[in-house]
């Protein structure tokens with residue numbers, strides 16, 4: 215049930231995915247009063263659907279990021295992802311986070327065709343420049359019979375996101391914050407005192423700041439449109455997973471890439487087949503899932519002992535941004551802040567967005583703020 219509030223809050227966060235809950239967790243930790251509004255029951259979002267690889271790469275290519283923000287900017291983004299992975303691991307050890315876990319494993323970017331080899335070599339040089347711990351394997355057949363070459367990144371990882379969402383919500387509650395589900399926000403009005411937030415039920419709440427953590431932008435007009443893409447994942451059941459699949463993360467050089475990880479050693483997840491939401495139709499689901507299955511069987515050489523779990527095949531929407539980096543920070547001239555637009559490095563950037571906003575408020579780490587600006 216919604217509660218009317220006459221007291222003005224420090225923050226209202228809109229959206230209870232990883233970004234919104236991380237903002238609430240970090241801000242309540244710093245003593246701010248915070249309330250989160252989530253339109254669904256919290257299980258209908260990218261964070262819940264995600265395969266939860268702790269991938270350090272944003273959506274934009276590293277050469278694009280280097281040409282726009284220099285080596286220092288690119289190195290900062292890599293370091294920030296690593297920092298987020300470490301913070302997540304620390305959070306997993308916090309009392310109350312028993313069901314949330316992180317696993318650090320090497321990631322392999324592989325290619326199975328000649329075009330990909332040239333691309334990988336170029337990427338390897340870029341990874342070295344930005345400070346990633348990488349090795350290049352020219353003949354990667356020792357890793358997998360269908361691979362031509364690969365880059366190995368020393369330490370990436372995986373999480374179980376659904377447990378992360380529960381743990382973040384519990385920690386926020388413990389620190390005095392509130393998370394309200396089934397409470398869509400339909401309007402925001404900026405006034406001299408801050409922001410007025412209206413819910414679908416017509417209740418009005420007041421806060422000094424509002425954080426939009428809605429995945430995409432629906433509530434305010436901004437000069438940049440965030441594209442929506444739908445991505446598909448299939449899962450396979452297998453009692454004894456191939457060593458490579460159970461002990462590493464994998465993705466390839468296809469455009470858009472396929473990503474592969476195992477889940478508690480008994481399931482293999484393969485994702486990819488991204489489509490722009492405009493061209494998506496529910497009736498094409500089967501085609502995307504069939505394409506992923508074909509890919510897995512051919513490229514990953516999965517035999518009939520890998521059983522496709524039809525019910526566990528799923529899709530979800532994510533938001534790649536115009537520049538390939540997430541939008542985290544201020545909406546110029548308003549008390550509205552953004553923590554949205556995460557594609558590739560979604561989990562890590564979502565988790566760290568809350569930390570960044572909290573530390574920027576304390577005037578720390580201002581130097582790299584322009585990286586995440588929307589304009």
Ligand SMILES: Cc1cc2nc3c(=O)[nH]c(=O)nc-3n(C[C@H](O)[C@H](O)[C@H](O)COP(=O)(O)OP(=O)(O)OC[C@H]3O[C@@H](n4cnc5c(N)ncnc54)[C@H](O)[C@@H]3O)c2cc1C
Pocket residue numbers: 228229230231232233234251252253254256258259260261262263264265266267268269397398399400427428429432433445446447485528529530531532533553554555556557558559560561562564
């Ligand atoms: C199938 C799939 C696989 C993925 N795999 C990976 C992966 O392996 N690794 C990785 O790093 N990233 C992955 N991603 C991306 C990653 O999951 C997302 O980038 C990340 O979870 C985004 O978190 P978020 O909190 O910004 O958004 P979301 O989780 O989408 O949360 C936004 C929330 O805002 C709520 N909301 C929206 N509008 C309103 C409103 N008006 N009022 C109230 N609430 C509102 C929504 O209901 C939603 O709950 C994947 C995504 C998908 C879909």
